[in-house]
Amino acid sequence: MRLILVRHGQTDWNAGQRFQGHSDVPLNEVGRRQAAALAARLSGRGIDAAYTSDLQRARETAEIICRSGGGVFAEGASDVRSDVRLREMNFGDWEGLTYHEIRERHLQSLAAWEKDVYKHAPPNGETLEQMTFRIRAVLNDLLAKYNGKTLLLVAHGGVLQILICLTLNVSPAMYWQFRVSPASLSEIAIHPAGASLNFLNDTNHLPGDPPQGGLGGGT
Numbered sequence: 001m002r003l004i005l006v007r008h009g010q011t012d013w014n015a016g017q018r019f020q021g022h023s024d025v026p027l028n029e030v031g032r033r034q035a036a037a038l039a040a041r042l043s044g045r046g047i048d049a050a051y052t053s054d055l056q057r058a059r060e061t062a063e064i065i066c067r068s069g070g071g072v073f074a075e076g077a078s079d080v081r082s083d084v085r086l087r088e089m090n091f092g093d094w095e096g097l098t099y100h101e102i103r104e105r106h107l108q109s110l111a112a113w114e115k116d117v118y119k120h121a122p123p124n125g126e127t128l129e130q131m132t133f134r135i136r137a138v139l140n141d142l143l144a145k146y147n148g149k150t151l152l153l154v155a156h157g158g159v160l161q162i163l164i165c166l167t168l169n170v171s172p173a174m175y176w177q178f179r180v181s182p183a184s185l186s187e188i189a190i191h192p193a194g195a196s197l198n199f200l201n202d203t204n205h206l207p208g209d210p211p212q213g214g215l216g217g218g219t
Contacts, residue, residue: 001142001143001146001148001149001189002149002188002189003142003151003167003188003189003190004042004045004150004153004185004187005153005163005164005185005186005187005188006062006065006152006153006154006155006184006185007156007180007181007182007183007184008035008053008060008061008183009027009030009031009032009033009038009057009060009061009182009183010027010028010030010031010034010182010183011025011026011027011028011031011057012028013025014031014182015028016098017099018095018096018097018098019091019094019095019097019099020057020088020091020095021087021089021090021091021092021094022055022087022090022091023096024055024057025055026056026060027056027057027061031060031061031183032060032064034061034182034183034206035060035061035065036064036068037205037207038061038064038065038183038185039065039066039068039072040068041205042065042072042185043068043071043072044071044072045150046072046073046150047066047073047074047150047151047152048074048146048149049079049081049149049152050062050065050066050072050079050080050151050154051081051083051086051138051142051151051152051153051154052080052081052082052083052153052154053083053088053155053159054082054084054086054087055087055156058154058155059080059082061154062152062154063080065152066078066080066152072152085135085137085138086153086155086156087155087156087159088155088156088158088159089125089126089131090121090122090131091122091125092121092122092123093106093122093123093124093125094106094122094123106122106123109122117173118172118173128162129172131158131159131162132162132166135159135162135163136166139163139166139167157180158175160178160180160186161175161176161178161180162175163188164178164186164188165178167188167190168188168195169194178200179200180200181201183203183206184202184203185201185202185203185205186199186202187199
């Protein structure tokens with residue numbers, strides 16, 4: 001199975017470096033242009049199925065990609081399916097805040113979270129362990145249903161980082177080592193013997209962005 005991983009386009013909260021999590025923040029105009037650039041880049045890729053987070057920033061990115069005139073789907077495929085399990089980490093009381101604001105208002109809980117993000121959650125949020133559990137369930141479902149197929153997954157930075165860890169048998173606690181920028185492309189090929197990361201965080205399709213690896217090539 002081939003997984004084409006897309007992080008949603010930019011939002012105003014991305015631009016302001018605010019924690020988004022489960023907050024349903026829409027794309028801004030830059031994000032919509034980024035999604036259109038993704039659509040052009042993925043034209044003719046022969047995607048068998050597309051899945052997206054149900055949050056509008058991911059869902060809108062997926063719709064722009066998949067409803068473009070260029071055609072990303074294989075013959076007979078057309079559906080974009082949303083799955084709540086593909087949401088970003090729930091950051092609870094930190095959502096809408098910058099890191100600086102969190103340090104000012106939630107210093108103790110931030111210190112505990114940074115010491116062990118796998119087991120500690122933001123106030124009224126979820127742990128990385130809980131997030132990993134739901135993403136692993138999605139991955140297992142897709143592996144069982146789409147053997148030998150090419151899938152498009154449009155989701156959030158944290159979700160895609162965890163997916164990369166799970167497919168490569170890397171501890172999810174090391175998710176931060178994989179950079180996934182807004183509107184970037186990454187690709188994983190999953191074989192019976194294991195998975196290979198074909199490319200990571202490719203943004204060549206975005207105007208003004210420096211090259212970060214070619215489609216089908218290395219980083």
